[in-house]
Structures are given as structure tokens and as C-alpha cells.
Amino acid sequence: MSAEKLLAKRVQDMVLRGEEDQLPSPYICRNKDKYEDDHDDHDDDVHVAPIPIIDLNQAYVDHPEQLQSLKLALCSWGCFQAIGHGISSSILNNVRKVVKEFFEQPMEEKNKYAKKVEEFEGYGGDPPPEEGQPLDWQDRLCLEVYPQHRRNLHFWPQNPPSFREVLEEYMGKIRLMTETVSKAMARCLHLEEECFLNQFGEEALIQARLNYYSPSRRPDLVMGLKPHADNSGYTLILQDEVQGLQILKDGKWLTVPANTQAILVLLGDQMEIMTNGAFRSSVHRVLSNAGKVRTSIAVFYTPEPGKEIGPVDGLINEEMNKPRMYKHVKDYADQYWEYYNKGCRAIHIAQL
Numbered sequence: 001m002s003a004e005k006l007l008a009k010r011v012q013d014m015v016l017r018g019e020e021d022q023l024p025s026p027y028i029c030r031n032k033d034k035y036e037d038d039h040d041d042h043d044d045d046v047h048v049a050p051i052p053i054i055d056l057n058q059a060y061v062d063h064p065e066q067l068q069s070l071k072l073a074l075c076s077w078g079c080f081q082a083i084g085h086g087i088s089s090s091i092l093n094n095v096r097k098v099v100k101e102f103f104e105q106p107m108e109e110k111n112k113y114a115k116k117v118e119e120f121e122g123y124g125g126d127p128p129p130e131e132g133q134p135l136d137w138q139d140r141l142c143l144e145v146y147p148q149h150r151r152n153l154h155f156w157p158q159n160p161p162s163f164r165e166v167l168e169e170y171m172g173k174i175r176l177m178t179e180t181v182s183k184a185m186a187r188c189l190h191l192e193e194e195c196f197l198n199q200f201g202e203e204a205l206i207q208a209r210l211n212y213y214s215p216s217r218r219p220d221l222v223m224g225l226k227p228h229a230d231n232s233g234y235t236l237i238l239q240d241e242v243q244g245l246q247i248l249k250d251g252k253w254l255t256v257p258a259n260t261q262a263i264l265v266l267l268g269d270q271m272e273i274m275t276n277g278a279f280r281s282s283v284h285r286v287l288s289n290a291g292k293v294r295t296s297i298a299v300f301y302t303p304e305p306g307k308e309i310g311p312v313d314g315l316i317n318e319e320m321n322k323p324r325m326y327k328h329v330k331d332y333a334d335q336y337w338e339y340y341n342k343g344c345r346a347i348h349i350a351q352l
């Protein structure tokens with residue numbers, strides 16, 4: 001069956017209907033040659049990553065030691081687990097709960113928010129990749145959240161009844177968190193604290209992607225989300241208690257611990273450009289598993305459309321051996337998706 005046709009179906013629906021025995025080939029992206037082999041034969045030994053934990057509480061975030069830890073985390077891991085983010089456990093639990101409840105409703109209810117196959121916003125699967133590229137073993141609901149005038153409320157679920165209110169509360173807090181994080185990122189590099197915020201701009205995009213990973217009988221063959229680096233400046237990820245997210249570090253896939261109280265801050269390509277490569281965006285993927293549903297809420301924080309971004313001056317010094325490594329770019333997303341759909345990274349388009 002073609003990718004377009006498959007993308008009109010939901011993975012969750014295939015799993016619930018027991019249609020997985022005939023696993024459609026566009027989903028198969030791993031161990032292709034082992035398709036006929038022993039079902040238990042797969043190599044996902046889990047190496048849990050000691051990802052740095054950073055306390056964003058105002059009382060600590062500007063301490064030289066904390067800033068130094070932040071810099072180390074971002075330069076060597078490309079991510080950190082944020083605690084002290086000011087979002088209460090009850091808000092975190094509520095948002096996870098309504099997201100799960102949304103996906104656990106009948107298809108008919110969810111399809112009220114269905115996207116067109118080629119489009120991005122709404123409920124469904126990602127737009128079709130190029131021919132031959134695998135499909136992800138997941139369903140998701142993508143929503144534009146800020147600036148507020150970009151919201152398309154017809155995609156915002158009305159069921160469960162508290163969905164909109166709970167998401168709105170969470171996203172308001174996340175927006176505040178982006179200010180703290182952007183300032184701390186500047187300060188840890190000894191830059192003027194508004195320098196990244198100014199590049200993101202007043203109309204910076206904040207988009208939510210609610211991910212639902214159904215279990216798979218063949219986690220050795222499919223992938224929840226294929227390897228990629230995000231197009232964003234950075235991404236804020238709230239996980240549930242089921243592991244699955246992995247980051248690529250020094251050529252090895254390492255599992256991100258499922259810390260339900262922390263929000264993972266993961267660098268995207270546009271922060272790599274703005275820091276002239278001092279920070280590197282993190283390549284990551286999500287594994288499928290045989291037993292449990294996994295949900296996550298990824299929020300992409302991305303410079304305002306039409307705004308030029310580039311390496312900040314303080315990170316370029318030709319005489320001090322810190323040459324400019326990246327160009328100025330505008331609407332990086334447009335080219336990013338072309339490469340993403342081919343299963344490639346796009347960062348080279350900004351590199352000098």
C-alpha cells in the first residue's frame with residue numbers, strides 16, 4: 001500500500017484492529033534483512049544517558065556554577081533535563097492526562113480534528129516523505145499555539161472537555177520558560193541576555209506536537225520516530241513514564257531517562273546557527289516497544305517567520321580563532337522539510 005494511503009489510516013487504529021500481522025512495508029525501517037527471522041532478535045540494549053539536570057529556579061540559574069553546568073550540558077550533550085521550571089506537578093500530570101485521554105477516544109471523535117494527508121497541523125501522521133523513506137510508528141496532533149493569532153481552533157480538541165483549558169495553561173507556562181531558558185543560554189556563553197530572544201523575535205513560533213506511540217509487535221522493525229534533528233531553535237519535551245527517546249552522542253544511541261518531573265530542553269538546528277556552532281543540535285529518535293503506549297508533548301520554539309537569524313557577534317572573532325561558521329538564514333524551515341522528507345539533515349545549508 002502506498003505511503004499516502006497508509007497515512008490516511010492511524011497506526012493506533014491498525015494496532016487496535018489487530019491488522020499488524022501484515023505489517024505494511026513502508027513502516028519497516030530497521031533490520032529489513034531480518035524480516036523473516038526470529039521475532040525476538042533485536043539489538044536495543046538500553047544505555048540510559050546521564051543527561052545533566054539543571055535547576056532553572058531563579059535562585060540558582062544565574063549562579064556561575066549553574067551557568068557553567070548549563071554550558072557544559074549544551075556543548076557536550078545538546079540537551080539537559082530542566083527542573084525548577086516553575087510548572088507544578090499537577091499541571092504536568094493534567095496535560096499528560098488530557099493528551100492520553102484525547103488519543104484514547106474513538107476514531108470518530110479524533111477525526112474531527114484530522115489533518116489532510118499533505119498538511120502539517122491537525123491530527124494524523126506527518127505528511128508523506130519521499131518515496132522509499134519509512135513512515136513513523138506513531139500518531140500525533142500538531143497545533144500552532146503562539147503567537148495567538150496563528151491558532152486554528154478547529155484543530156483544538158473539545159473532548160476531553162478540559163483539553164483546551166489544560167493545554168492553554170501548560171503552554172502559557174512553557175512560554176515563560178522559553179524566556180528563562182533563552183536568557184540562561186545567553187548568559188552561560190557570557191553574552192548579553194536578550195541576544196537570543198531578540199533573534200527569536202516577538203512573534204516567535206511556539207508549536208505543540210502531542211505524540212502517541214502505540215505498542216508494536218515488531219519493535220525490531222519499526223521506529224516510533226525516525227532519527228532527526230529538530231528545525232526549531234530548541235524543543236521542550238515532556239515525557240510520560242515510558243522510555244523510548246534516544247539521543248545520538250559520540251556515535252552511540254543513548255536512552256533519555258523518563259523523568260516525569262523534568263522537561264527535556266533539546267537544541268534544534270536554529271540555535272546551532274545562532275551560537276555559531278558552540279551548541280550543536282541533538283540528533284534523536286524514538287524507539288517502539290512491544291508492551292506499552294508512550295506519549296510525549298514536544299513544544300518547538302522557533303524564530304519568527306521571515307526573520308533573518310545568524311551567529312551572534314560575541315561568538316565570532318576572526319583574530320581569536322573563532323571564525324564565522326554559519327550564514328545568516330531566513331525561514332530555515334522551508335528548506336529543512338525538503339531534507340527531512342529525504343531522511344537527511346539540513347544544517348549544511350547554513351554552514352559556510
Ligand SMILES: O=C(O)CCC(=O)C(=O)O
Pocket residue numbers: 209211225230237239245284286295296297298
Ligand atoms: O517523543 C519524544 O520524546 C520526542 C519527540 C520528537 O522528537 C519530536 O516530536 O520532534
Ligand SMILES: [Fe+2]
Pocket residue numbers: 228229230235284
Ligand atoms: Fe524531534
